[in-house]
Amino acid sequence: MGVALYPGSFDPFHLGHLDVVEEAVGIFGEVVVGVMVNPDKPASWIPADERAALIRESTAHLGRSVCVECFSGLAVQAARSIGAAAIVKSARTGGDFEVEQQMAQMNRASAGVRTVLVFSRPEHSFISSRYVRQYADLRGPMDRELVPAPVARAIAARRPS
Numbered sequence: 215m216g217v218a219l220y221p222g223s224f225d226p227f228h229l230g231h232l233d234v235v236e237e238a239v240g241i242f243g244e245v246v247v248g249v250m251v252n253p254d255k256p257a258s259w260i261p262a263d264e265r266a267a268l269i270r271e272s273t274a275h276l277g278r279s280v281c282v283e284c285f286s287g288l289a290v291q292a293a294r295s296i297g298a299a300a301i302v303k304s305a306r307t308g309g310d311f312e313v314e315q316q317m318a319q320m321n322r323a324s325a326g327v328r329t330v331l332v333f334s335r336p337e338h339s340f341i342s343s344r345y346v347r348q349y350a351d352l353r354g355p356m357d358r359e360l361v362p363a364p365v366a367r368a369i370a371a372r373r374p375s
């Protein structure tokens with residue numbers, strides 16, 4: 215089916231993201247995870263190159279089906295630069311869906327790039343990078359698995375003892 219681009223800020227990459235990568239590999243065969251800037255939240259928690267390295271470690275079990283790259287600019291430009299058949303995104307809630315629908319229609323109308331929505335496992339559908347960051351920064355309990363092991367280790371290393 216060709217390569218798919220899965221763009222996101224992944225700050226940090228969590229288990230819902232990992233589900234989407236695994237699903238997208240099952241559908242497309244090959245996925246490029248694009249670490250990008252969301253203009254609505256430009257300041258990063260983990261630097262982009264470190265995020266990319268953590269995603270590489272977290273998806274190592276998928277072998278050569280997944281590659282991780284940092285991109286600047288628009289998602290459609292990144293999609294074109296790798297010859298992507300489609301952009302893969304996900305939505306957890308109705309609110310997410312509305313945002314994704316608008317971006318997908320914008321990207322289709324302006325650049326002819328299609329978007330396919332892929333969903334995480336239901337047990338991970340409440341996880342958001344935003345609340346993982348808050349829990350980490352405000353020393354919330356992180357007993358439940360929220361992020362892949364390499365990301366959990368990186369978060370633990372950031373926490374002041």
Ligand code: PNS
Pocket residue numbers: 221222223224250251252253254287288289290316317318320321
């Ligand atoms: O993980 P996020 O923060 O929901 O990812 C959003 C992201 C980075 C995929 C989105 O902000 C994006 O596509 N940024 C690149 C700029 C762009 O293409 N904007 C136009 C959207 S119609």
